[in-house]
Amino acid sequence: MAPNHGSLLYEGKAKCVFRSDQDEKVFIQFKNSATAFNAIKRAEFEDKGRLNCQISSCLFELLEKQGIPTHYLGVADDCWMVAKKVEIIPLEIVLRNIAAGSLCKETPIVKGTELEPPLLDIYYKDDQLGDPLLTDVRLEMLKLITPEQRSTLENLARDINFSLKLFFNQIDLILVDFKLEFGITHDRRIVLADEISPDTCRFWDKRTSDPEARILDKDRFRQDLDHVLEAYGEVLKRVQGACAKPQKCL
Numbered sequence: 001m002a003p004n005h006g007s008l009l010y011e012g013k014a015k016c017v018f019r020s021d022q023d024e025k026v027f028i029q030f031k032n033s034a035t036a037f038n039a040i041k042r043a044e045f046e047d048k049g050r051l052n053c054q055i056s057s058c059l060f061e062l063l064e065k066q067g068i069p070t071h072y073l074g075v076a077d078d079c080w081m082v083a084k085k086v087e088i089i090p091l092e093i094v095l096r097n098i099a100a101g102s103l104c105k106e107t108p109i110v111k112g113t114e115l116e117p118p119l120l121d122i123y124y125k126d127d128q129l130g131d132p133l134l135t136d137v138r139l140e141m142l143k144l145i146t147p148e149q150r151s152t153l154e155n156l157a158r159d160i161n162f163s164l165k166l167f168f169n170q171i172d173l174i175l176v177d178f179k180l181e182f183g184i185t186h187d188r189r190i191v192l193a194d195e196i197s198p199d200t201c202r203f204w205d206k207r208t209s210d211p212e213a214r215i216l217d218k219d220r221f222r223q224d225l226d227h228v229l230e231a232y233g234e235v236l237k238r239v240q241g242a243c244a245k246p247q248k249c250l
């Protein structure tokens with residue numbers, strides 16, 4: 001059931017953000033819509049919103065316990081998260097532990113190559129421009145963040161990767177790569193925002209070596225593979241088996 005939310009603040013491809021009765025707090029609704037390739041490909045998956053909301057909530061709680069500041073405050077219902085209101089920094093920070101996806105399309109690096117240290121790529125979050133990969137100089141020219149904020153973001157992203165890689169390894173999932181977004185709170189603090197889910201990560205199942213069966217993330221949809229929802233459900237089952245139940249918050 002939807003919580004008692006206020007007006008719509010923002011609608012993205014996978015989530016809606018609503019006002020609450022407090023200025024610093026928002027309700028985030030996770031949608032069942034899925035898009036890929038900058039929304040060229042679209043579909044609805046019944047229950048995806050709940051799965052991503054619950055997976056993200058468990059992971060944000062885990063990270064908070066490890067000292068990573070996030071926007072997360074709690075879950076309000078199946079597909080509703082309660083979060084601090086933030087101004088999203090329009091950058092997508094991608095951490096890559098194993099070569100896959102665009103890295104292999106755009107370079108001769110072979111899929112499956114281990115990347116040590118993990119590769120950190122920064123993209124400009126702008127759908128109309130197709131979220132372009134930024135160079136150091138282009139990032140400086142955009143003046144979206146100060147050099148200090150950039151090191152904060154990069155250090156947080158690497159710490160998050162370290163924690164999540166270990167966590168997923170324990171539940172037999174390889175964290176191939178993932179995308180993070182950060183926001184600035186009303187008191188000017190940088191926190192991890194958005195979501196961490198099979199929509200924004202690549203997970204390979206350690207329990208099979210079959211290159212298609214091991215995919216437990218949005219690549220199933222991108223590559224027209226079946227059992228998309230079952231894959232997301234398997235990720236939630238394993239995550240919940242290793243995490244505390246997310247805190248209810250209204």
Ligand code: TMP
Nearest residue numbers: 100101102103177178179199200201202
């Ligand atoms: P990429 O290989 O397409 O660059 O994607 C790297 C990771 O980032 C992968 O785990 C999927 C995630 N991602 C998003 O969450 N949103 C996006 O718009 C894109 C392009 C990738």
Ligand code: ASP
Nearest residue numbers: 013035036037038039040
């Ligand atoms: N998130 C992007 C889109 O909605 C791209 C992707 O995840 O593949 O199109």
